Amino acid sequence: MAGQFLPGIADGTTVATVALVEDDRGWSVDGLRTVAVPDRDTWVLTGHKTYVLDGHTADLLLVVASEESGPSLFAVAADAPGLTRRPLQTIDLTRKQAALSLDGVPARRLGPARAAMESALRSAIIALAAEQVGGAQRxxxxSVEYAKLRVQFGRPIGSFQAIKHRCADMLLSIERARSAVYHATQAADQEADELLTVAxxxxxxCSEVYLQAAADTIQIHGGIGFTWEHDAHLYFRRAQSTQAMFGSPDYHRELVATQLLG
Incomplete structure (x- = not known):
């Protein structure tokens, strides 16, 4: 049934997004308060979702809701009656998010959600970690380019030991994060048993490395780094946003600890 949506998503004529998170729930299909009940040939959804990427502009909403057999995935049209979409004010102005209110919204059930969402989230966090490494590298x-050009006390600031050390620490952290992404990507490609852990x-x-790199960039740039005219604040905002997206570092380390301790 989901196959009817794939051609449009693949060729870009249909913009789709996934609505999973609720106000008082994390990135999990457990304990969902958005419920689905059958209504003749369709289903009706009632509940609330938040932090939905492009949720206010997407053509197709894939909503995770709880029904009698467990968490399931439902397709909701953007113009469905009873659906209210509200853009959220977030720190990252370049990645839009929205809150959804579902009041008796008609939907089409696509199938069980647990395995599909767990697989999608694993892929998503690896992809996001790769983005974070790219942002940190930028x-x-x-920082290095600016340190070569900015002159203070008659010499480029890149010649000062404090700037050298900060840039060297950034490089080492980024390479460590890059290796972690390579390992996670390989585990995903091979469907290794350790995939969930390494992801x-x-x-x-990568969340911590990106945020520290963005903060160091602002410090190295000095006054210009705090202004709207420079791109440094965009990377800092993205680093803050991606750190929370799909679960914070503490959340993921707790997941790993739970897996290892059984």
Whole structure:
């Protein structure tokens, strides 16, 4: 049944997004308060979702809701009656998110959600970790370039030991994070037993490395780094946002601890 949506999603004519998170729940299908009940040939959803990427502009909403047989995935049209979409004010202005209110919204059931969402989240956190490494690398590149050009006390600031050490620490942290992403990507490609563990560890590490790199970039740039005219604040905002997305570092380390301790 889900196959009817794939061609449009693949060719870009249909923008789809997933609605999982609720106000008082994490990135899990357990304990959902959004419920689905059958209504003749369709289903009706009632509940609330938040932090939905592009939720206010997407053409197709894939909503995870609880029904009698467990958590399931439902397709909801953007113009469905009873659906209210509200853009959220977030720290990252370049990645839009929205809150959804579902009041008796008609939907089409696509199937059980647990296995599908667990697989999708594993892939998503690895992809996001790779994005974080790329963002951190860009922060380092901007910092090194600026340190060569900015002159203070008659010499480029890159010649000062404090700046050298900060850039060197950024490089080492980024390479460590990059290796974690490579390992997680390989585990995903091979469907290794350790996939869940290494994916969570990569997300936790890359989140912290990106945020520190973005903060260091602002420090190296000095006054200009705090202004709207420079891109440094965009990377800092994205680093803050991605750290929370799909679970914080503490959340993922707790997942790993739970897995290892049984």
């Amino acid at each position: 922060c380092l590149d901007m 969570s560890l990569a997300k936790a590490l």
